[in-house]
Amino acid sequence: MDVPALLARLGVAADGACAGTLAVRTPIDGQIIAHLAPSTDEQAEQAMRDALRAFHAWRVVPPPQRGELVRRYGNLLRQHKADLGELITIETGKIRAEGLGEVQEMIDICDFACGLSRQLHGLTIASERPDHRMMELWHPAGIVGVISAFNFPAAVWAWNAALAWVCGDSVVWKPSERTPLTAMACAALFERTCADMGGLPAGLLRTLIGGRDLATRLADERRVPVLSATGSCAMGKALAPRVAARLGRAILELGGNNAAIVCASADLKLAERAITFAAVGTAGQRCTTLRRLIVHQNIHDALLARLQRIWRQLPIGNPLQADTLVGPLIDAAAGEAMDLALRQATAEGGTVLCGGERIADPDCAGGCYVRPALVEMPTQTDIVRRETFAPILYVMSWRDFDEAIALHNDVPQGLASSIFTRELGEAERFMSAAGSDCGIVNVNVGPSGAEIGGAFGGEKDTGGGRESGSDAWKSYMRRATCTINRSAALPLAQGIRFEVEPDAGPPH
Numbered sequence: 314m315d316v317p318a319l320l321a322r323l324g325v326a327a328d329g330a331c332a333g334t335l336a337v338r339t340p341i342d343g344q345i346i347a348h349l350a351p352s353t354d355e356q357a358e359q360a361m362r363d364a365l366r367a368f369h370a371w372r373v374v375p376p377p378q379r380g381e382l383v384r385r386y387g388n389l390l391r392q393h394k395a396d397l398g399e400l401i402t403i404e405t406g407k408i409r410a411e412g413l414g415e416v417q418e419m420i421d422i423c424d425f426a427c428g429l430s431r432q433l434h435g436l437t438i439a440s441e442r443p444d445h446r447m448m449e450l451w452h453p454a455g456i457v458g459v460i461s462a463f464n465f466p467a468a469v470w471a472w473n474a475a476l477a478w479v480c481g482d483s484v485v486w487k488p489s490e491r492t493p494l495t496a497m498a499c500a501a502l503f504e505r506t507c508a509d510m511g512g513l514p515a516g517l518l519r520t521l522i523g524g525r526d527l528a529t530r531l532a533d534e535r536r537v538p539v540l541s542a543t544g545s546c547a548m549g550k551a552l553a554p555r556v557a558a559r560l561g562r563a564i565l566e567l568g569g570n571n572a573a574i575v576c577a578s579a580d581l582k583l584a585e586r587a588i589t590f591a592a593v594g595t596a597g598q599r600c601t602t603l604r605r606l607i608v609h610q611n612i613h614d615a616l617l618a619r620l621q622r623i624w625r626q627l628p629i630g631n632p633l634q635a636d637t638l639v640g641p642l643i644d645a646a647a648g649e650a651m652d653l654a655l656r657q658a659t660a661e662g663g664t665v666l667c668g669g670e671r672i673a674d675p676d677c678a679g680g681c682y683v684r685p686a687l688v689e690m691p692t693q694t695d696i697v698r699r700e701t702f703a704p705i706l707y708v709m710s711w712r713d714f715d716e717a718i719a720l721h722n723d724v725p726q727g728l729a730s731s732i733f734t735r736e737l738g739e740a741e742r743f744m745s746a747a748g749s750d751c752g753i754v755n756v757n758v759g760p761s762g763a764e765i766g767g768a769f770g771g772e773k774d775t776g777g778g779r780e781s782g783s784d785a786w787k788s789y790m791r792r793a794t795c796t797i798n799r800s801a802a803l804p805l806a807q808g809i810r811f812e813v814e815p816d817a818g819p820p821h
């Protein structure tokens with residue numbers, strides 16, 4: 314783990330990573346890998362001014378030229394994929410394949426946004442008035458604030474930033490204080506892209522390093538018309554009212570409590586692979602992690618036996634090692650939250666079938682390594698309805714399909730969901746208006762690991778925001794409805810007559 318060399322290759326100035334009071338630790342062994350200086354009030358204010366000035370220049374640049382910047386950024390990310398992926402692994406503890414996957418997700422959204430830069434389209438709409446035409450124009454919104462979480466320190470920011478830039482916005486980013494190095498590396502690569510391209514306004518990206526006070530500042534900041542925040546439901550519930558109080562727009566991507574329904578007809582081999590990746594990938598620390606398994610009673614025992622065999626053999630350890638599939642939790646507190654949840658599950662009548670124990674790795678003392686837990690629950694108790702950001706999979710069984718769907722939806726969160734079935738009717742009912750109430754609904758695919766082409770986000774306590782693909786770009790722009798009169802008459806809508814016929818006398 315040669316962090317200084319990695320940062321140097323990614324273009325982060327050496328003095329920036331040893332300058333201050335914010336200690337950054339790697340979850341791999343708990344060691345401090347950098348000291349950063351948190352952004353001061355003056356720096357935050359300067360960032361806002363820079364970003365606003367950049368926005369004023371950027372909003373009139375033709376969108377395909379804005380797309381060219383994002384295309385070049387994607388290419389620079391391709392060149393630095395290995396280093397950035399490794400830095401993500403070091404800062405988050407996710408395994409190498411997932412660190413690289415996260416950079417790939419950034420590259421993908423850059424490609425998408427570049428294409429989008431020629432597609433920012435509005436409607437033309439039939440007018441009821443003769444010789445009139447209506448149309449929609451989409452204009453840049455302003456500064457987009459982005460608050461990102463530790464578990465996807467680069468990709469989720471990139472979903473927002475790549476769209477914001479092609480939409481003509483500038484970006485002020487507050488990354489998680491646990492993963493500031495990844496943010497600094499992403500920012501350094503972006504600045505290099507801007508310098509290479511030349512002629513661009515300074516301030517298209519400003520990064521604020523620090524904690525909650527900076528997030529609050531962004532929520533209250535009137536110069537930030539759009540704030541996109543990813544994190545816990547508690548964080549969203551604290552920030553959203555502040556954004557609403559100034560009538561700003563919040564795009565919220567908050568907690569999930571994602572379930573899979575396994576039907577009697579399911580292909581169990583396929584299901585067990587999908588369940589394993591979704592439940593234990595990223596050590597259970599994705600917002601899309603599979604946390605609840607709702608299994609038809611006829612296959613319940615067979616599936617659980619297979620899952621227990623897999624859970625007991627999971628390769629857990631240093632995420633930099635090639636064969637590891639489960640890395641550490643982000644910190645000891647996450648391990649304690651997992652212990653607490655397992656104790657509560659037991660108190661509520663659950664049985665821990667396997668997992669939950671610490672895995673000691675002498676080379677990684679100081680890291681929090683746990684075996685993912687499989688917990689059989691009699692019903693959907695309080696702890697099952699809560700999101701614990703750790704690898705715990707609660708298992709429940711069902712007999713009647715409607716009962717399974719009711720159980721599925723009976724949680725406060727509504728992010729991602731899946732069903733494993735070979736029956737068309739079950740799949741269609743799950744996707745129907747009376748089926749899953751989530752923003753992501755998958756058939757024979759686990760709830761995690763979405764591609765960037767679709768809109769990403771969920772309902773209820775997940776916050777309702779949509780990011781990434783489809784038409785999520787519209788949230789980063791403002792819409793102008795324009796009506797054009799090509800005649801010499803002035804007909805009014807709704808047939809209203811409003812005529813003043815001044816007499817011929819002199820004006821007053």
Ligand code: UN1
Nearest residue numbers: 465599600601761762763
């Ligand atoms: C998150 O955990 O906040 O669908 C995002 C997925 C990833 C993104 C997860 N593409 O699991």
